[in-house]
Amino acid sequence: MKSNLITRTGHDKLVAELQQLWHQERPEITQKVNWAASLGDRSENADYKYNKQILRKIDRRVRYLGKRLEELKIIDFSPEQTGKVYFGAWVEIENEQGELKTLRVVGVDEIYDHHPQHISIDSPMARALLGKQVNEEIEVVTPLGKKIWYINSIRYEMHENITP
Template sequence: MKSNLITRGGHDLLVAELKHLWHEERPEITKKVNWAASLGDRSENADYQYNKQILRKIDRRVRYLGKRLEELHIVDFSAEQAGKVYFGAWVDIENEAGEQKTLRIVGVDEIYDHHPQHISIDSPMARALLSKQVDDEAEVMTPSGKKTWFINAIRYEPSEKPD
Protein backbone atom coordinates (compact mmCIF):
# COMPACT_ATOMS: atom_id res chain seq x y z
CA MET A 1 0.00 0.00 0.00
CA LYS A 2 1.42 3.37 -0.91
CA SER A 3 1.61 6.08 1.68
CA ASN A 4 -0.46 9.23 1.34
CA LEU A 5 2.28 11.61 2.47
CA ILE A 6 3.62 14.40 0.29
CA THR A 7 5.81 17.46 0.76
CA ARG A 8 4.26 20.87 0.14
CA GLY A 9 6.50 21.30 -2.92
CA GLY A 10 5.40 17.94 -4.31
CA HIS A 11 1.75 18.81 -3.72
CA ASP A 12 2.20 22.15 -5.50
CA LEU A 13 3.70 20.35 -8.52
CA LEU A 14 0.75 17.95 -8.76
CA VAL A 15 -1.74 20.83 -8.48
CA ALA A 16 0.15 22.72 -11.21
CA GLU A 17 0.10 19.62 -13.44
CA LEU A 18 -3.64 19.22 -12.94
CA LYS A 19 -4.30 22.90 -13.77
CA HIS A 20 -2.05 22.70 -16.85
CA LEU A 21 -3.79 19.58 -18.13
CA TRP A 22 -7.28 20.91 -17.49
CA HIS A 23 -6.85 24.53 -18.61
CA GLU A 24 -4.25 24.27 -21.36
CA GLU A 25 -3.65 20.78 -22.82
CA ARG A 26 -7.21 19.46 -22.69
CA PRO A 27 -8.83 22.47 -24.44
CA GLU A 28 -6.15 22.40 -27.15
CA ILE A 29 -6.64 18.68 -27.85
CA THR A 30 -10.44 19.06 -27.70
CA LYS A 31 -10.22 21.68 -30.49
CA LYS A 32 -8.16 19.26 -32.59
CA VAL A 33 -10.65 16.42 -32.01
CA ASN A 34 -13.58 18.67 -32.97
CA TRP A 35 -11.75 19.89 -36.09
CA ALA A 36 -10.86 16.32 -37.14
CA ALA A 37 -14.43 15.15 -36.46
CA SER A 38 -15.77 17.91 -38.72
CA LEU A 39 -13.89 16.38 -41.65
CA GLY A 40 -16.28 13.46 -41.79
CA ASP A 41 -15.56 9.71 -41.67
CA ARG A 42 -13.97 9.19 -38.26
CA SER A 43 -13.16 5.52 -38.76
CA GLU A 44 -10.34 6.32 -41.20
CA ASN A 45 -9.40 9.73 -39.82
CA ALA A 46 -5.95 9.39 -38.23
CA ASP A 47 -6.02 12.93 -36.77
CA TYR A 48 -9.30 12.20 -35.05
CA GLN A 49 -8.23 8.81 -33.69
CA TYR A 50 -4.81 10.03 -32.51
CA ASN A 51 -6.13 13.14 -30.75
CA LYS A 52 -9.04 11.22 -29.24
CA GLN A 53 -6.45 8.80 -27.77
CA ILE A 54 -4.48 11.74 -26.32
CA LEU A 55 -7.70 13.20 -24.89
CA ARG A 56 -8.49 9.90 -23.15
CA LYS A 57 -4.95 9.83 -21.71
CA ILE A 58 -5.31 13.41 -20.41
CA ASP A 59 -8.74 12.61 -18.92
CA ARG A 60 -7.34 9.53 -17.12
CA ARG A 61 -4.52 11.60 -15.63
CA VAL A 62 -6.93 14.40 -14.61
CA ARG A 63 -9.22 11.89 -12.87
CA TYR A 64 -6.26 10.24 -11.14
CA LEU A 65 -4.79 13.55 -9.95
CA GLY A 66 -8.19 14.78 -8.74
CA LYS A 67 -8.71 11.66 -6.62
CA ARG A 68 -5.10 11.41 -5.46
CA LEU A 69 -4.88 15.05 -4.33
CA GLU A 70 -7.90 14.45 -2.07
CA GLU A 71 -6.12 11.49 -0.41
CA LEU A 72 -2.75 13.15 0.14
CA HIS A 73 -1.58 14.56 3.47
CA ILE A 74 0.90 17.45 3.20
CA VAL A 75 3.79 17.16 5.66
CA ASP A 76 5.54 20.44 6.43
CA PHE A 77 8.81 20.78 8.28
CA SER A 78 8.47 21.42 11.99
CA ALA A 79 11.19 22.59 14.38
CA GLU A 80 11.05 19.27 16.29
CA GLN A 81 12.46 17.53 13.22
CA ALA A 82 15.73 19.49 13.21
CA GLY A 83 18.76 17.24 13.51
CA LYS A 84 16.93 14.01 12.74
CA VAL A 85 15.85 12.25 9.56
CA TYR A 86 12.13 12.51 8.91
CA PHE A 87 9.85 12.84 5.91
CA GLY A 88 11.10 15.55 3.54
CA ALA A 89 14.71 15.44 4.75
CA TRP A 90 17.73 15.67 2.49
CA VAL A 91 20.30 13.20 3.84
CA ASP A 92 23.98 12.92 2.90
CA ILE A 93 25.15 9.35 3.48
CA GLU A 94 28.36 7.40 2.96
CA ASN A 95 29.16 3.69 3.08
CA GLU A 96 32.30 1.91 4.27
CA ALA A 97 33.76 1.95 0.74
CA GLY A 98 33.52 5.76 0.68
CA GLU A 99 30.62 5.87 -1.78
CA GLN A 100 28.55 8.99 -1.07
CA LYS A 101 24.91 9.74 -1.89
CA THR A 102 22.49 12.55 -1.24
CA LEU A 103 18.89 11.40 -0.94
CA ARG A 104 15.56 13.03 -0.13
CA ILE A 105 12.78 11.10 1.57
CA VAL A 106 9.49 11.92 -0.16
CA GLY A 107 6.09 10.42 -0.96
CA VAL A 108 5.61 7.97 -3.81
CA ASP A 109 3.93 10.68 -5.89
CA GLU A 110 7.14 12.74 -5.87
CA ILE A 111 9.48 10.22 -7.43
CA TYR A 112 10.13 11.36 -10.98
CA ASP A 113 12.70 10.46 -13.60
CA HIS A 114 14.25 13.91 -13.24
CA HIS A 115 14.70 13.53 -9.47
CA PRO A 116 16.99 10.52 -9.12
CA GLN A 117 17.83 11.54 -5.53
CA HIS A 118 14.24 11.19 -4.34
CA ILE A 119 13.42 7.96 -2.53
CA SER A 120 10.03 6.82 -1.29
CA ILE A 121 9.20 6.94 2.41
CA ASP A 122 8.17 3.30 1.88
CA SER A 123 11.61 2.20 0.61
CA PRO A 124 13.97 0.06 2.74
CA MET A 125 16.61 2.84 2.65
CA ALA A 126 14.16 5.49 3.93
CA ARG A 127 12.90 3.17 6.66
CA ALA A 128 16.49 2.55 7.80
CA LEU A 129 17.27 6.28 7.88
CA LEU A 130 14.15 7.50 9.73
CA SER A 131 14.78 9.01 13.18
CA LYS A 132 18.56 8.80 12.76
CA GLN A 133 20.94 11.70 13.47
CA VAL A 134 24.27 12.85 12.03
CA ASP A 135 27.02 10.25 12.70
CA ASP A 136 24.45 7.44 13.21
CA GLU A 137 24.66 4.23 11.18
CA ALA A 138 21.74 2.91 9.15
CA GLU A 139 21.65 -0.74 8.15
CA VAL A 140 19.74 -1.49 4.98
CA MET A 141 18.77 -4.94 3.72
CA THR A 142 19.45 -5.17 -0.02
CA PRO A 143 19.19 -8.10 -2.44
CA SER A 144 22.96 -8.53 -2.07
CA GLY A 145 22.87 -8.45 1.74
CA LYS A 146 23.05 -5.97 4.57
CA LYS A 147 24.68 -2.60 3.81
CA THR A 148 25.75 -0.01 6.37
CA TRP A 149 25.49 3.71 5.64
CA PHE A 150 26.76 6.56 7.82
CA ILE A 151 24.78 9.78 8.07
CA ASN A 152 26.96 12.83 7.34
CA ALA A 153 24.36 15.62 7.11
CA ILE A 154 20.62 16.26 7.38
CA ARG A 155 18.77 19.28 6.05
CA TYR A 156 15.29 20.36 5.05
CA GLU A 157 14.03 22.57 2.23
CA PRO A 158 14.03 26.22 3.33
CA SER A 159 10.58 26.76 1.77
CA GLU A 160 9.12 24.14 4.07
CA LYS A 161 10.26 25.69 7.32
CA PRO A 162 7.64 27.52 9.34
CA ASP A 163 7.64 31.32 9.20
Protein backbone atom coordinates (compact mmCIF):
# COMPACT_ATOMS: atom_id res chain seq x y z
CA MET A 1 0.00 0.00 0.00
CA LYS A 2 1.27 3.45 -0.95
CA SER A 3 1.70 6.01 1.79
CA ASN A 4 -0.25 9.25 1.40
CA LEU A 5 2.47 11.51 2.77
CA ILE A 6 4.10 14.24 0.71
CA THR A 7 6.43 17.15 1.34
CA ARG A 8 5.18 20.66 0.64
CA THR A 9 7.72 20.91 -2.22
CA GLY A 10 6.44 17.66 -3.74
CA HIS A 11 2.82 18.77 -3.39
CA ASP A 12 3.58 22.10 -5.04
CA LYS A 13 5.22 20.27 -7.97
CA LEU A 14 2.17 18.03 -8.47
CA VAL A 15 -0.18 21.03 -8.33
CA ALA A 16 2.02 22.86 -10.86
CA GLU A 17 2.00 19.80 -13.14
CA LEU A 18 -1.80 19.60 -12.95
CA GLN A 19 -2.12 23.31 -13.77
CA GLN A 20 0.33 22.99 -16.67
CA LEU A 21 -1.53 20.00 -18.12
CA TRP A 22 -5.00 21.48 -17.68
CA HIS A 23 -4.39 25.10 -18.66
CA GLN A 24 -1.63 24.82 -21.27
CA GLU A 25 -0.99 21.37 -22.71
CA ARG A 26 -4.58 20.11 -22.90
CA PRO A 27 -5.99 23.20 -24.67
CA GLU A 28 -3.08 23.11 -27.15
CA ILE A 29 -3.57 19.41 -27.97
CA THR A 30 -7.37 19.81 -28.12
CA GLN A 31 -6.87 22.54 -30.71
CA LYS A 32 -4.64 20.22 -32.77
CA VAL A 33 -7.19 17.38 -32.53
CA ASN A 34 -9.98 19.70 -33.69
CA TRP A 35 -7.83 20.98 -36.57
CA ALA A 36 -6.90 17.42 -37.63
CA ALA A 37 -10.54 16.30 -37.35
CA SER A 38 -11.60 19.14 -39.66
CA LEU A 39 -9.46 17.68 -42.44
CA GLY A 40 -11.92 14.88 -43.03
CA ASP A 41 -11.31 11.13 -42.93
CA ARG A 42 -10.03 10.37 -39.44
CA SER A 43 -9.26 6.70 -40.12
CA GLU A 44 -6.10 7.56 -42.05
CA ASN A 45 -5.32 10.88 -40.38
CA ALA A 46 -2.01 10.43 -38.50
CA ASP A 47 -2.17 13.91 -36.92
CA TYR A 48 -5.62 13.19 -35.54
CA LYS A 49 -4.68 9.75 -34.16
CA TYR A 50 -1.40 10.92 -32.64
CA ASN A 51 -2.85 13.99 -30.95
CA LYS A 52 -5.91 12.08 -29.77
CA GLN A 53 -3.54 9.58 -28.14
CA ILE A 54 -1.65 12.43 -26.41
CA LEU A 55 -4.96 13.92 -25.26
CA ARG A 56 -5.98 10.60 -23.69
CA LYS A 57 -2.61 10.42 -21.92
CA ILE A 58 -3.02 13.98 -20.59
CA ASP A 59 -6.59 13.24 -19.45
CA ARG A 60 -5.45 10.10 -17.60
CA ARG A 61 -2.73 12.05 -15.78
CA VAL A 62 -5.14 14.92 -14.96
CA ARG A 63 -7.67 12.45 -13.50
CA TYR A 64 -4.94 10.68 -11.50
CA LEU A 65 -3.48 13.93 -10.13
CA GLY A 66 -6.93 15.28 -9.24
CA LYS A 67 -7.77 12.17 -7.21
CA ARG A 68 -4.29 11.75 -5.72
CA LEU A 69 -3.95 15.36 -4.56
CA GLU A 70 -7.15 14.93 -2.53
CA GLU A 71 -5.67 11.87 -0.74
CA LEU A 72 -2.26 13.31 0.06
CA LYS A 73 -1.28 14.73 3.44
CA ILE A 74 1.35 17.47 3.38
CA ILE A 75 3.96 17.00 6.09
CA ASP A 76 5.82 20.17 7.06
CA PHE A 77 8.80 20.44 9.37
CA SER A 78 7.99 20.50 13.05
CA PRO A 79 10.53 21.63 15.68
CA GLU A 80 10.07 18.27 17.46
CA GLN A 81 11.82 16.64 14.47
CA THR A 82 15.10 18.45 15.10
CA GLY A 83 18.02 16.06 15.50
CA LYS A 84 16.24 12.95 14.25
CA VAL A 85 15.36 11.51 10.86
CA TYR A 86 11.70 11.86 9.99
CA PHE A 87 9.68 12.40 6.83
CA GLY A 88 11.16 15.19 4.70
CA ALA A 89 14.65 14.98 6.23
CA TRP A 90 17.83 15.41 4.21
CA VAL A 91 20.30 12.88 5.59
CA GLU A 92 23.99 12.51 4.83
CA ILE A 93 25.14 8.95 5.36
CA GLU A 94 28.49 7.23 4.99
CA ASN A 95 29.42 3.57 4.73
CA GLU A 96 32.51 1.73 5.96
CA GLN A 97 34.25 2.32 2.62
CA GLY A 98 33.85 6.09 3.00
CA GLU A 99 31.13 6.35 0.33
CA LEU A 100 28.94 9.39 1.05
CA LYS A 101 25.29 9.77 0.07
CA THR A 102 22.83 12.55 0.72
CA LEU A 103 19.23 11.36 0.64
CA ARG A 104 15.84 12.88 1.29
CA VAL A 105 12.98 10.84 2.75
CA VAL A 106 9.90 11.68 0.67
CA GLY A 107 6.54 10.26 -0.36
CA VAL A 108 6.13 7.80 -3.22
CA ASP A 109 4.58 10.52 -5.39
CA GLU A 110 7.86 12.45 -5.28
CA ILE A 111 9.89 9.59 -6.72
CA TYR A 112 8.31 9.81 -10.20
CA ASP A 113 10.68 12.58 -11.31
CA HIS A 114 13.57 10.18 -10.54
CA HIS A 115 15.43 12.66 -8.37
CA PRO A 116 18.58 10.68 -7.54
CA GLN A 117 18.61 11.78 -3.90
CA HIS A 118 14.96 11.08 -3.12
CA ILE A 119 14.05 7.83 -1.40
CA SER A 120 10.53 6.69 -0.65
CA ILE A 121 9.33 6.64 2.95
CA ASP A 122 8.37 3.03 2.18
CA SER A 123 11.91 1.98 1.13
CA PRO A 124 14.12 -0.23 3.31
CA MET A 125 16.71 2.59 3.62
CA ALA A 126 14.10 5.11 4.81
CA ARG A 127 12.60 2.63 7.28
CA ALA A 128 16.09 2.01 8.71
CA LEU A 129 16.77 5.77 9.00
CA LEU A 130 13.50 6.83 10.65
CA GLY A 131 13.90 8.03 14.22
CA LYS A 132 17.71 7.82 14.13
CA GLN A 133 20.15 10.59 15.10
CA VAL A 134 23.54 11.87 13.95
CA ASN A 135 26.38 9.40 14.66
CA GLU A 136 24.00 6.44 14.83
CA GLU A 137 24.64 3.35 12.76
CA ILE A 138 21.92 1.78 10.64
CA GLU A 139 21.76 -1.61 9.00
CA VAL A 140 19.99 -1.93 5.67
CA VAL A 141 19.20 -5.25 4.04
CA THR A 142 19.82 -5.03 0.29
CA PRO A 143 19.73 -7.64 -2.49
CA LEU A 144 23.54 -7.81 -2.06
CA GLY A 145 23.32 -8.41 1.67
CA LYS A 146 23.39 -6.26 4.79
CA LYS A 147 24.99 -2.81 4.55
CA ILE A 148 26.05 -0.62 7.46
CA TRP A 149 25.71 3.18 7.19
CA TYR A 150 26.53 5.97 9.64
CA ILE A 151 24.46 9.13 9.89
CA ASN A 152 26.68 12.23 9.48
CA SER A 153 24.05 14.98 9.36
CA ILE A 154 20.32 15.65 9.30
CA ARG A 155 18.59 18.78 8.07
CA TYR A 156 15.12 19.89 7.06
CA GLU A 157 13.82 22.38 4.50
CA MET A 158 12.08 25.37 6.03
CA HIS A 159 9.19 27.10 4.29
CA GLU A 160 8.23 30.75 4.54
CA ASN A 161 5.03 29.96 6.39
CA ILE A 162 6.69 27.62 8.87
CA THR A 163 8.76 28.89 11.77
CA PRO A 164 11.52 26.58 13.03
